Structures are given as structure tokens and as C-alpha cells.
Amino acid sequence: MQADALYEDLDKEELERLEYLADNIRCPMCSYGNLSSSNAPISSDLKQEIASLINQGYSDQEIFDFMQDRYGDYILLDTNIEDNRSIFLIPLVVLVISILLVTTYTIRKSK
Amino acid sequence: MTTRAFLIIFLLLLLSLFSFFAISLQKDYVQPVKNQEGKPLILDRQLYTIDGIKVSEDSLLSGKVILNVYASYCLPCRVEHPFLIEIADSKDVKMVGISHKEQVSATKDYLEELGDPYDFSILDLDGDFSLKLGVIGPPETFLIIDGEIVAHRIGVIDINIWNEKFEKYF
Numbered sequence: 512m513q514a515d516a517l518y519e520d521l522d523k524e525e526l527e528r529l530e531y532l533a534d535n536i537r538c539p540m541c542s543y544g545n546l547s548s549s550n551a552p553i554s555s556d557l558k559q560e561i562a563s564l565i566n567q568g569y570s571d572q573e574i575f576d577f578m579q580d581r582y583g584d585y586i587l588l589d590t591n592i593e594d595n596r597s598i599f600l601i602p603l604v605v606l607v608i609s610i611l612l613v614t615t616y617t618i619r620k621s622k
Numbered sequence: 623m624t625t626r627a628f629l630i631i632f633l634l635l636l637l638s639l640f641s642f643f644a645i646s647l648q649k650d651y652v653q654p655v656k657n658q659e660g661k662p663l664i665l666d667r668q669l670y671t672i673d674g675i676k677v678s679e680d681s682l683l684s685g686k687v688i689l690n691v692y693a694s695y696c697l698p699c700r701v702e703h704p705f706l707i708e709i710a711d712s713k714d715v716k717m718v719g720i721s722h723k724e725q726v727s728a729t730k731d732y733l734e735e736l737g738d739p740y741d742f743s744i745l746d747l748d749g750d751f752s753l754k755l756g757v758i759g760p761p762e763t764f765l766i767i768d769g770e771i772v773a774h775r776i777g778v779i780d781i782n783i784w785n786e787k788f789e790k791y792f
Binding site: 583608615 | 624625628629631632635654655656658723749750753756758759
């Protein structure tokens with residue numbers, strides 16, 4: 512079957528939205544890859560379902576929410592900082608401590 | 623003096639980081655994908671068994687039902703099959719199979735070869751019912767009590783998984 516025949520109900524703009532969504536939703540069966548990069552059966556099924564959701568008039572955000580509700584945060588490639596603040600804060604804390612350490616050390620050395 | 627203080631703080635941080643890693647190594651692998659526990663079972667269309675008989679909503683929504691997603695092409699399903707037969711024989715539970723994206727003839731051959739633990743098997747030729755249920759790929763097992771998914775296993779089910787997640791409902 513040809514690729515454009517699969518999503519014949521969608522117009523050009525909707526196809527672009529489908530592309531965007533498939534690029535930003537992770538394949539639940541894979542370790543990292545998104546739906547467009549994966550040829551797992553679940554990925555083509557999910558792409559088909561996204562197409563039908565677009566047809567039903569869902570917005571992009573609603574589709575992301577729908578997928579997140581079913582498969583969890585893992586499914587979104589774009590991470591939400593609010594969900595896991597400590598992971599983003601630890602490197603900052605380590606950086607600040609190292610800067611302090613280095614500056615105090617060099618100041619003491621130069622005296 | 624301050625240098626020494628910072629050095630100690632830094633060493634402590636490093637130590638806590640390493641102990642955090644060491645503790646994390648002891649933990650079991652956590653499935654990144656969320657399972658479907660706590661969600662209702664939604665039946666939005668008429669389902670048929672592999673024998674072409676209509677499935678009544680009541681048979682899935684009332685009482686304890688084990689839904690097992692399987693397919694003849696799925697090798698791990700063969701591994702867990704004897705365990706499913708054991709459960710069907712020893713527990714008072716309705717065992718329902720979902721034949722995932724598979725022709726009826728292949729499913730019937732599979733059940734003939736390995737035995738049939740299921741009360742009936744639902745035909746899911748296009749995989750859409752499984753997809754809406756949140757199935758990623760067979761084998762998967764759901765325990766549904768009065769229409770609510772209380773336990774969901776992604777992957778092969780065995781006695782350890784059963785004792786950990788399913789046994790408490792029996």
C-alpha cells in the first residue's frame with residue numbers, strides 16, 4: 512500500500528501535523544526512538560490512531576495529552592522540567608559548588 | 623580552612639552520588655511505559671470470538687476476568703502458555719484470550735497444539751481493540767475486576783509475577 516493512500520482522509524496540512532506528532536511521540540516498544548523512526552508494529556498502529564484522532568478534530572496538545580495518559584510521561588520526547596526538577600537542578604548545584612571551590616582555592620593561592 | 627570545608631562537602635556529595643548509584647543497581651528494572659492499572663475497561667464496539675460468536679459486554683465487565691493478549695507468532699507467549707493452563711485449572715477465574723493481529727486459522731492451530739486455557743478467545747484482527755486497551759505487544763495480561771483493570775503485566779507472566787501482582791486478588 513502506498514504511504515499517501517494510508518492517510519487518504521487527511522489533507523496536506525493535517526499530514527504535516529501527523530508528521531510533527533509522530534516525530535515527537537516516542538515508540539512505547541523502543542528504548543529511545545520516535546514513532547517515525549521505528550518500524551515496530553505498535554508504531555504504525557499508533558500513527559494510524561493519531562491520524563484518526565486528527566480526523567476527529569483533536570488538537571496537537573490534546574493528542575499529546577491523550578498519549579501521555581495512556582502510556583505515561585515516557586511517551587513524550589519533549590521533557591517537562593516540572594515533573595522531575597531534581598534531575599535538572601543537580602548539575603547546577605554541582606557547578607556552583609565547583610566554581611566556589613575553584614575561586615576560593617585560587618584566591619588563597621595568590622595571597 | 624574554607625578550602626578544606628569545600629573539599630569535604632565535595633567528597634560527601636561524591637560519596638552520596640556513588641551510594642545512590644549503588645542502591646539503584648540493587649533495584650529491579652522499572653518498565654518506563656506506564657501500565658493500565660486503575661483504568662476502566664472500555665468496550666466501544668461489538669467484539670467477536672474466534673468462532674464468530676458475539677461477545678456479551680457482561681461477560682467481560684462482571685466478576686474477575688483475566689485478559690491475556692497472545693498470538694501464534696509471539697514466541698514468549700509459548701513460554702507462558704503452560705502457566706496460563708495451570709492458572710485456568712487451579713483458580714476460580716474467567717480466562718479470556720485476545721488473539722492479537724492473527725488469522726483465525728493460525729490461532730486455532732496454536733490452541734490445538736498447546737492446549738486451550740481460555741473460556742473464549744476474542745478475535746482482534748486489526749489490533750485496534752488491543753491498542754485502545756493500551757497493549758504494546760503480546761504477551762500481556764490484565765486482571766479485570768468488575769470492569770476495572772486492577773493488575774497489568776507487560777511481558778511474560780510466571781509464578782513470581784503472579785505472586786507479586788495477581789495473587790492478592792484471589
